[in-house]
Amino acid sequence: MKKKYVSRLLAGCLTVTMLTPTGALASVPQPVVTQEASQEAGQENETENKEQTEEYAAEGAAEVQTDETEAAENRTAADKSREQTEPQTAQTGEQAEPQTTQTGEQAASEAEPQAQVQPRAVVDVNQWIRNGNRWWYRHADGSYTTNGWEVINGAWYYFDGAGWMVTGWLKRPSGWYYLTGSGAMATGWIQLGSTWYYLNESGTMLADTWIGNNYVDGSGAWIPGKVKAQAGWIQSGNRWWYRHADGSYTTNGWEVINGAWYYFDGAGWMVTGWVKLSGTWYYLTGSGAMATGWIQTGGTWYYMNTSGAMVTDTWIGNNYVDGSGAWIPGKVKAQAGWIQSGSRWWYRHADGSYTRNNWEMINGSWYYFDGAGWMVTGWLKLGNNWYYLNPGNGAMVTGWLQLGSTWYYMNGSGAMETDTWIGNSYVDANGVWDQSKTKAQAYWVLNGDRWMLVQEDGTYAKKCWKTVGGKEYYLDENGYMVTGWLKQGSTWYYLKPTAKNSAEKVGEKAYNYWVGTAGIGGYYIDKYGRMVAGKDYSLGSYVYTFDVNGLCTNRENRYLQVTDANGRKYNVEKKTYLSDPQVGVDVTEDEFLAAAVYAESANQGLTGMTGVAMVMLNRMRTNKTSSAPYPSEAKNMIYQATQFEVARDGALTKSLNLIVSGKGGTAMENAKKAVANARAICDAYDNNKTDELSDEVKGILEELKVPEGHTMLEYLGFMTPKAFENANLDPEKTYAFTYKNTTFYSTWIKKS
Incomplete structure (x- = not known):
């Protein structure tokens, strides 16, 4: 059976526009969610429909779904009927409301629709189509959803085995759902007849539980006469006890209530006054609250520490309490x-x-x-x-x-x-x-035109580095000072052959020093005294490129300067990282994504982690006219575009360390699998091969829901990114451009 999963939007690849009656096919009525329509069309049979649906569910899937053989025989006729069906309201200009007297199970067992109007040209857009008193939703390619959910214009609908929109009660493995007269899935409180039900944000009916202070029984019906018990103090005579919401109470133990500690005896009565527990004395005030600090009782002062225990035979500051805990006012603490x-x-x-x-x-x-x-x-x-x-x-x-x-x-x-x-x-x-004894000093002697170093013991220094007067020098195997280039192992050093000023010495080791031309055509000695070679190297506001021989071949600005809407200028560094710079290890792109997914959603399970991975991939693949494009690599998305705040709070560092050490456990394995799932989904939609996705991945797609108040495209495009929220930026107006595969925001527009 061919399904079109609306979650293709998750991949950021949607190219089809869903048209509604206000669009190109304004004459096609769209289901409207109203309580009035729900009550008029379905109120009379709600209880009967639900009970009948339960019977169907008990009898097996054969009663709920159209037999596959029968469906196959009717498919050609049904498709033809759908393609030729003209909405009846098009002839009169009136919009008829859909009928809602059928349950999901009844709709699934009905015969295929028959064409009742003249054929018309097929329009290659998404659209609602009515046949008699029933509705189905035609995709732009002619397909339609069967035996599954689909989100249309922000509302969820369920279509039976023949593709008809279901209304009324619907029993699924995950629970009961209610589809309103318009077909839209209901959430929150609904009233059917005189009975109220509660459906959570996923549409599932809740049963045998409390919704705030309201109780719904095993059938899901609200029981108005049942009041949720409240925890609170209860007085009996001149004694008090504390009743928990479930009716229980504490005995022989401590309990903290509204920030204060209380002790209850074996019968559950609140204790006041002195109480000795395990050799330690505590004092409970008249309200029962445990005392701390200084207290006065019976004319005597005592000190109770922060845990409420009375202290004895010790000094409290300059005050002494004796073995009974009583303060001795005449005793003064001696001072050292x-x-x-x-x-x-x-x-x-x-x-x-x-x-x-x-x-x-x-x-x-x-x-x-x-x-x-x-x-x-x-x-x-x-x-x-x-x-x-x-x-x-x-x-x-x-x-x-x-x-x-x-x-x-x-x-x-x-x-x-x-x-x-x-x-x-x-x-x-x-x-x-x-004072008559002077320590021998090393000194230089000139031998011909070359310098040699006489050490403290009178011998010549040979084949070694020596520090004289705070400068480093190298003496060769014959004891002569080396000047110019010196190679040791694979590292090149430079010893100055001339002194350019009074601070320099001939032969001293160079640091942070250009040899020859400063810039292109020259060589550079870094802060460790080593020649830079085979890499880009940042100096001040520039990045220099050095070939493998150390020759500088290019210079460019280290920063891009960007300007916000208020005219303020910012430097944005071009340098990018594949790995977290705090970690200093290289990881693959998918490992980097898995670490980010783990940091964002390690407690959400495989489905939730897959959703987060799809958001990240979508963020990297988005290039819509109305929104700023994001970088196409995870490293740039997080470090240059500053998306996903985990990169700034240290969580990503920990996740990358777990990747490298292999100690992430099941959650990290799920993160890696989530990235693989997300890539498979994106590739499937790119190549129109969603039918080839595994059953597990299809199941994950069906479970993913968009939070209430968000459209699919808006939610997946930005997912309330903290980077934009914290900066109060307008994601629709912010302008971005790409330079050398890195995306920068060149004009930052604040929200109006």
Whole structure:
């Protein structure tokens, strides 16, 4: 059986215009959704039709659908009838409303329609066609939907096995649906006779559940006398308990109600006053709410921590609570501080203790206290190390120390250095600086017309890099300074053969430096001292192209300058990424899409993820006159057109890492499958081979629904993109252009 899935719009490929009675065929009546039409045409038989439909459903699919053999025998006659049928209202100029006295199952079992009017020329457009009191919908290519749903002008319709529009109750595997007198699927509350039913946004009738505070029973009928129980406090005498909406209540436990914690005893009564639980005391106020912070009861103050537990035998700031938890107002917390006794000092801790035979840091300085706790000053020997404590304040000294005419050097830990060089200064075995001893320095000597470096030990530096005066040099195997180009492995370096100014030195290694011409025809040394080769390289406002030999062959602007409607100018970088720049790994285009789908909709299942993938592909394939075209690659769509906000909140980074590590699990596999499904759907519509889609993919297409308030094209074209919403841009007026396969918005129009 041939079906035309309206979801072809998902692929962004729709080229057929659906005409309505207000279009080219204005005389063809279009079903109109009105409660009046629904009640007049179908109210009388609603209950009977629904019960009869249930019987048909129980008897099997043979009673619901037209037998395939019979359908095949009648197909030629039916098609001919459809092609020749002229709407009866065309002869009178009046528009007749469709009849709605048949259920979906009855319509499916009726005979094929017979032509009643004169034949006319076939118009190659979508159109409603009426035959007697029944309707069908003819596609532009002459086909029509059978045994399935189709969205027409924003409303959903169901067509039976012969292609007739169904009205009334319809039983499907997913539940009951109601098609109004116009054939449009109903949603929300509907009244049939004196009975109300509720159909969710997918059109499925709800049963045995609450809709807000309204209850519908197992048949779906609203029970007006049934009131939903409300949770709330109930008083019995002078005691309180809390009743949950289902009638239950908490016993022997805590419960948070309206932001406050309450405790209920074994019978469910709210507790007040003191309660001891697992060795910890809590206090419940007169309202039953658990107390925290300071509380006063019976003239005594207590402190309850943030979990409500009473604290004992501790300081709360400068206030002390004893073992019973009571505040002791006469007890003052001791303060830590220095105490002088005669000419000596010691440091008293807040608890009265003090340090002995050890170091202690106080206010950022180190101090040493002897066995009696007195602060030590002057020289101090501990183990094999000498330390010096400032005689004036006892603080340990670091760095150079002058005592009289003698200098010592105390390292970062305070220990005196001995028999070593401190920079170019030597301290002897006693730690004293020996000013007569000078450390040998490396120096340059000229040998003929070439320079050589004599090292500190008097030998020549050979075949190595050396740093002298903050500059890097290279000495060859004979000890001569190298100038010009130097290749080590596959990397080229440049050592300046001349000094262009007083800051430069002959032979120094170049960084961020043009060799020869600055720009096209020159060579560039990057910030690491390496020659750039075989790639594009950004410098300032330009991008330079270097061939494999390092020669610069092209220069162009790094940015495109765009102007918004207010005249403000922006620089848009041309650089593009295949992978997320935060990740630094390469992935395929479909892997990139799968990561984006995962980040957007990992919790929506395969159907929802396929829908998101189709939106992304459609966004990349869209090139409508009335809307700005999007880039044709996912990387550009997300990074240049800033579509799908996952690229900016870190979720895409995580998804790409999962792709690379293979740790995405079932959800990531679904994301990959969703991208494959979406591509298959797009390709099928491009090549008019939707019948060749797998049953699974067809099922996914049937399950995809457009949210209420959106048209298919508008929804799939933009899907309320945050990029436009956040910028308050008008997607219809924003102008875009493509430069080197990257799309930029050159004129940004704000919504009026």
